Amino acid sequence: MSFLNYLISGISLGSVYAIIALGYTMVYGIAKMLNFAHGDVIMVGAYVVFYSTAAGMPAIPAVLLSVVICTVLGMVIEAVAYRPLRSAASPLAVLITAIGVSYLLQNLALLFWSSNTKSFTSVVKIPALKVAGLNISGETMVTILACIVIVVGLTLFINKTKPGQAMLAVSEDKGAAQLMGINVNATIALTFAIGSGLAAIAGVLLCSAYPSLTPYTGSMPGIKAFVAAVFGGIGSIPGAMIGGILLGIIEIFGKAYISSQMADAIVFAVLIVVLLVKPTGLLGKQIQEKV
Amino acid sequence: MNTMRTKTAKQNAITYGIVIIGFLIMQIISATGHMSSSLSGLLIPFCYYVILAVSLNLVVGILGELSLGHAGFMCVGAFSSVFFTKCMENVITNSLVRFIIALIIGALVAAVFGILIGIPVLRLKGDYLAIVTLAFGEIIKNLVNVLFIGKDSHGLHFSMKDTLSLGMEPDGQVIVNGPQGITGIPKDSTFVIGVVLVLITLFIVLRLINSRDGRAIQSIRDNRIAAESIGINVTKYKLMAFSVSAGLAGIGGALYAHNLSTLSATPKNFGYNMSIMILVYVVLGGIGNIRGSVIAPIVLNLVLDYFLRKLQMLGSNPVLQFLSDNRMLVYAIVLIVIMLFSWSPKMIEWRERVFHKNAKEEA
Numbered sequence: 232m233s234f235l236n237y238l239i240s241g242i243s244l245g246s247v248y249a250i251i252a253l254g255y256t257m258v259y260g261i262a263k264m265l266n267f268a269h270g271d272v273i274m275v276g277a278y279v280v281f282y283s284t285a286a287g288m289p290a291i292p293a294v295l296l297s298v299v300i301c302t303v304l305g306m307v308i309e310a311v312a313y314r315p316l317r318s319a320a321s322p323l324a325v326l327i328t329a330i331g332v333s334y335l336l337q338n339l340a341l342l343f344w345s346s347n348t349k350s351f352t353s354v355v356k357i358p359a360l361k362v363a364g365l366n367i368s369g370e371t372m373v374t375i376l377a378c379i380v381i382v383v384g385l386t387l388f389i390n391k392t393k394p395g396q397a398m399l400a401v402s403e404d405k406g407a408a409q410l411m412g413i414n415v416n417a418t419i420a421l422t423f424a425i426g427s428g429l430a431a432i433a434g435v436l437l438c439s440a441y442p443s444l445t446p447y448t449g450s451m452p453g454i455k456a457f458v459a460a461v462f463g464g465i466g467s468i469p470g471a472m473i474g475g476i477l478l479g480i481i482e483i484f485g486k487a488y489i490s491s492q493m494a495d496a497i498v499f500a501v502l503i504v505v506l507l508v509k510p511t512g513l514l515g516k517q518i519q520e521k522v
Numbered sequence: 523m524n525t526m527r528t529k530t531a532k533q534n535a536i537t538y539g540i541v542i543i544g545f546l547i548m549q550i551i552s553a554t555g556h557m558s559s560s561l562s563g564l565l566i567p568f569c570y571y572v573i574l575a576v577s578l579n580l581v582v583g584i585l586g587e588l589s590l591g592h593a594g595f596m597c598v599g600a601f602s603s604v605f606f607t608k609c610m611e612n613v614i615t616n617s618l619v620r621f622i623i624a625l626i627i628g629a630l631v632a633a634v635f636g637i638l639i640g641i642p643v644l645r646l647k648g649d650y651l652a653i654v655t656l657a658f659g660e661i662i663k664n665l666v667n668v669l670f671i672g673k674d675s676h677g678l679h680f681s682m683k684d685t686l687s688l689g690m691e692p693d694g695q696v697i698v699n700g701p702q703g704i705t706g707i708p709k710d711s712t713f714v715i716g717v718v719l720v721l722i723t724l725f726i727v728l729r730l731i732n733s734r735d736g737r738a739i740q741s742i743r744d745n746r747i748a749a750e751s752i753g754i755n756v757t758k759y760k761l762m763a764f765s766v767s768a769g770l771a772g773i774g775g776a777l778y779a780h781n782l783s784t785l786s787a788t789p790k791n792f793g794y795n796m797s798i799m800i801l802v803y804v805v806l807g808g809i810g811n812i813r814g815s816v817i818a819p820i821v822l823n824l825v826l827d828y829f830l831r832k833l834q835m836l837g838s839n840p841v842l843q844f845l846s847d848n849r850m851l852v853y854a855i856v857l858i859v860i861m862l863f864s865w866s867p868k869m870i871e872w873r874e875r876v877f878h879k880n881a882k883e884e885a
Contacts, residue, residue: 324865331857
C-alpha cells in the first residue's frame with residue numbers, strides 16, 4: 232500500500248513542479264531566455280501569503296494578493312532587467328542579468344525576512360480523504376486539481392483568445408508578429424505576468440505541502456521545474472505538465488527506495504539522460520535552424 | 523599578421539607584468555614590515571580568486587557559454603587533491619613535491635568531471651550548460667557531505683552512510699569524514715606557489731586563446747552556424763575549452779584547500795554563492811577580457827574586505843556597515859547594473875553619443 236501512497240505524493244509534488252514549469256516553458260518559448268529568477272518569485276509569493284495570513288487575512292484573499300504582487304514583480308523584472316537586453320549582441324547578457332535578478336531577490340529576502348526558517352501554515356483547510364487505506368491529504372487534492380485547472384485554462388487561453396494567439400505568433404517569429412500588428416513588448420510582458428502569477432500559486436502550494444520557508448526555498452524547485460520543462464519538451468504546455476508529474480514521481484520514489492540524499496542527484500541524472508537520448512523532450516518539436 | 527602577433531604578445535606581456543609587479547609590491551610591503559595580518563591573510567585568496575576568475579572567463583567570455591558550477595569544479599579539485607595529500611602524508615615527505623602532485627591530481631579529476639558533464643550538454647545548443655552546471659555545483663556538495671573514506675592496512679574503504687560502516691581494522695584512519703570533511707591538512711599553499719600557479723593559468727589560457735584551437739573556439743562563440751559550415755567540430759572545441767576551464771578551477775580549489783586546516787563542503791565555500799562571486803569578478807573585469815579577470819578579484823576584495831574594514835575601524839558608519847553586512851546584495855546589484863550598462867543597445871548608443879559630443883567639444 233505504501234507504493235500507492237508514494238505515487239500520490241509524487242503526483243502531488245509533480246503537480247507543483249508542473250505549475251512552475253509552465254511559467255518557465257512559456258517564458259522560454261516566447262523570450263528564448265532562461266528566467267533564473269522564476270524560482271525566487273515562488274519564494275516571494277510564499278512569503279506574501281505567510282505574512283498576510285499571519286496578519287489575520289483569510290486564505291483566499293491572501294493567495295490572490297500574492298498572485299497580484301508576483302504578477303507585478305514579474306512585469307517589473309521583465310521591464311527593468313530583461314527588456315533593455317533583448318536585442319543585446321550576446322545571448323549571455325540577459326542570462327547573466329537573470330542570474331543577478333535571482334540573486335538580488337534572494338538577498339533582499341534575506342535582508343527583509345532574515346534567514347530564519349518560517350513554518351508555513353497550510354492554506355488548505357480541507358480534511359484528509361481516507362480511501363481503502365490510502366491517506367490523501369487536502370493539500371494533495373487541491374494541488375492536483377489546481378494543476379489540472381491551470382493546464383486546461385492555459386491551453387484554452389492560448390488557442391482560443393487573441394492575446395494567446397499573439398503569444399504563439401511572437402514565440403514563432405518576433406519580427407513577423409510585429410509586422411502583423413502585434414505589440415511584441417506587451418505580449419512578452421503578458422507572458423511574464425502569467426508565469427509569475429502561476430509562480431505565486433506554486434509557491435503557496437509548495438509551502439502548504441512542505442511547510443518550511445526560507446529565502447532559498449524557491450531556488451531548488453525552480454531548477455527542478457526547468458528539468459521538468461526540458462523533460463516534457465520545452466515550449467510545450469502539456470509537455471510541462473507531463474514532465475513535472477513524472478519528475479515528481481521520480482523524485483519521491485528515489486527518496487523512498489534509493490536514498491534521500493541522492494534524490495536531487497537522481498533528478499539531474501534524469502536531465503542528463505533526457506539530453507543524451509531525446510534533447511527535444513517527450514513532446515517537444517525539432518526546430519530547424521534558419522540561416 | 524606579423525604586427526597583429528606582436529600586438530597580442532605585447533598585450534599578454536602586460537598581463538603577466540601586472541601579476542609580477544603585484545607580487546613584487548606585496549614582497550616589498552612584507553620585507554619592509556608593513557604587512558598587516560589582515561592583508562597577508564588575503565594573499566593566497568587573491569591567487570585562487572584570480573585563477574578561478576580567469577578560468578571561468580575562458581568559458582563565459584571566450585567560449586560564450588554560461589557555467590554556474592565553477593565552485594563545484596573547485597570542490598572536486600579541492601577534495602581530490604587533499605585526499606591525495608592525506609594519503610601520501612607519510613610517504614612523500616617533501617611538501618613541495620607532494621603539493622605539485624596533488625595539484626596535478628586536483629586538476630585532472632576536475633577536468634574529467636568537466637568532460638563528463640560536457641559530453642551530454644555541450645553538443646546541444648541553448649542554455650542547458652547553465653542549468654546543468656548549476657545543478658552539478660549543488661549536488662557535488664551534497665555528495666561530498668555523505669562520503670566517508672577510510673584507510674587501513676587492507677587499503678581504502680568507501681561508504682555513503684557513516685564511519686562505522688566502513689568496516690575498517692582498528693588501526694584504520696578515517697580520511698574523509700562526511701559532513702566534517704577532511705581534517706589536519708598540511709598547509710602547503712604559499713603565496714609564491716600561488717603566484718606561480720596564477721602565471722601558469724594565464725599562460726595556458728592566453729596560449730589557448732591565441733592558438734588555432736582558440737580561434738576555433740571564438741568562432742563558435744561568434745557564429746556557431748558559420749563555424750560549423752567551415753568544418754569546425756563544434757562539440758570538440760566546446761569540450762576542450764570547458765574541460766580546460768574545469769581543470770584550472772580544480773587547481774584553484776587545490777590551492778584553496780591546502781590553505782586551510784579543515785576542509786568541508788558547506789554552502790558558503792563551494793555553494794552557489796561562490797560560483798556567483800566568481801561570475802561577478804568575470805563580469806566586473808569584462809567578459810572575454812582576461813586581464814580584467816586578473817584585476818577585478820583583487821580590486822573587489824581589497825575594497826570590500828580590506829579598505830572597508832580599515833574605514834570601519836576609524837569610525838562606524840551605517841552605510842559602510844550595511845555594505846559589509848550585505849556583500850552578496852552588493853554583488854547582485856553590481857552584476858545587474860554592469861550587464862545593463864555594458865550590453866544594452868540603448869546604453870551603448872547613449873555612451874557613444876556622449877563620447878562623440880565630448881570629442882566634438884574638444885575639437
